[in-house]
Amino acid sequence: MGVSPIRRRIAFINEKGGSCKTTLASNVGDYLSRVKGQRVLLVDLDPQGQLGKVLGVDVGALRKTALDMLLDVVMGEDAPPTLPVVKARHPRLDLIPANKSLALFPQEVAAHGGEEYFCLREAVEPSTDYDFILFDAPPSFGTITLNVLLAATEVLLPVPLTYLALDGAAELTRTVEMVRSRFGHPALQISLVVPTFARRTRMAAEILEKLRQHFPKQIAQTVLGYSVLIDQAQSCSKTIFEYAPRSVAARWMTAVAEELLARDPARLSG
Numbered sequence: 001m002g003v004s005p006i007r008r009r010i011a012f013i014n015e016k017g018g019s020c021k022t023t024l025a026s027n028v029g030d031y032l033s034r035v036k037g038q039r040v041l042l043v044d045l046d047p048q049g050q051l052g053k054v055l056g057v058d059v060g061a062l063r064k065t066a067l068d069m070l071l072d073v074v075m076g077e078d079a080p081p082t083l084p085v086v087k088a089r090h091p092r093l094d095l096i097p098a099n100k101s102l103a104l105f106p107q108e109v110a111a112h113g114g115e116e117y118f119c120l121r122e123a124v125e126p127s128t129d130y131d132f133i134l135f136d137a138p139p140s141f142g143t144i145t146l147n148v149l150l151a152a153t154e155v156l157l158p159v160p161l162t163y164l165a166l167d168g169a170a171e172l173t174r175t176v177e178m179v180r181s182r183f184g185h186p187a188l189q190i191s192l193v194v195p196t197f198a199r200r201t202r203m204a205a206e207i208l209e210k211l212r213q214h215f216p217k218q219i220a221q222t223v224l225g226y227s228v229l230i231d232q233a234q235s236c237s238k239t240i241f242e243y244a245p246r247s248v249a250a251r252w253m254t255a256v257a258e259e260l261l262a263r264d265p266a267r268l269s270g
């Protein structure tokens, strides 16, 4: 029978660069749409534009991007705004791509005489076309990251098993707490903490243990190791399910997506 009409907005976020945000967003999005029949919108909020790039979109050549969607809301152009969606890999998988232009978002708002900088939620909320909206955040803290946290109700936090990344995870927890209290968004919660880039070293094991202590409820069972297939798939603009569906890397991505499905806040509280 049909898919339950859940609608979840999840931020893939870690202020630390190279923590596996884009890789997880693209592959989990592909799995949820391809295998689970969910209608998924991926939204790239990183000026690096890598979510589009790994899905084969020429992000430099686009007429409309995430920046236009945000500015439409700022300028009150459309109500509800038209989303600059492109199709990605699969009929149920849509993408709003970004490119370098997004880095100038605050300046663009000012140049257009706008005063509202937090408009992502307003841009995506009216859409009833999706079961999941997955936001790929940039590796820094600023206006864009705050927009992502205000538009999402859940966070998926990927954490490389290194000492500095552990510090970054604690930082993100404080940021989420600040958004809940100071920015009036108490519904925001960390749903899943995913250990990434695991190695068989004592240091990695200790960091994983610390993560488990820090996030006893949110820590994922799945731990992502290293696989060159992930890099290779991205170099061919393919997801791991297209490139190497029987690989261990595909099993990792499947397991993370299934854990995310199992942690549906609506189902858990119901």
Ligand SMILES: Nc1ncnc2c1ncn2[C@@H]1O[C@H](COP(=O)(O)OP(=O)(O)OP(=O)(O)O)[C@@H](O)[C@H]1O
Residues within 6 Å of the ligand: 016, 017, 018, 019, 020, 021, 022, 023, 024, 046, 048, 050, 137, 138, 139, 197, 224, 225, 226, 227, 228, 230, 231, 234
């Ligand atoms: N499990 C893995 N094994 C090997 N390489 C990986 C794995 N996961 C991701 N990578 C590679 O690591 C790099 C960083 O991953 P990714 O771009 O997903 O991180 P990110 O958090 O989105 O980075 P940024 O902060 O720059 O946006 C990429 O080149 C990707 O191909």
Ligand SMILES: [Mg+2]
Residues within 6 Å of the ligand: 021, 022, 023, 046, 050, 136, 137
């Ligand atoms: Mg990224």
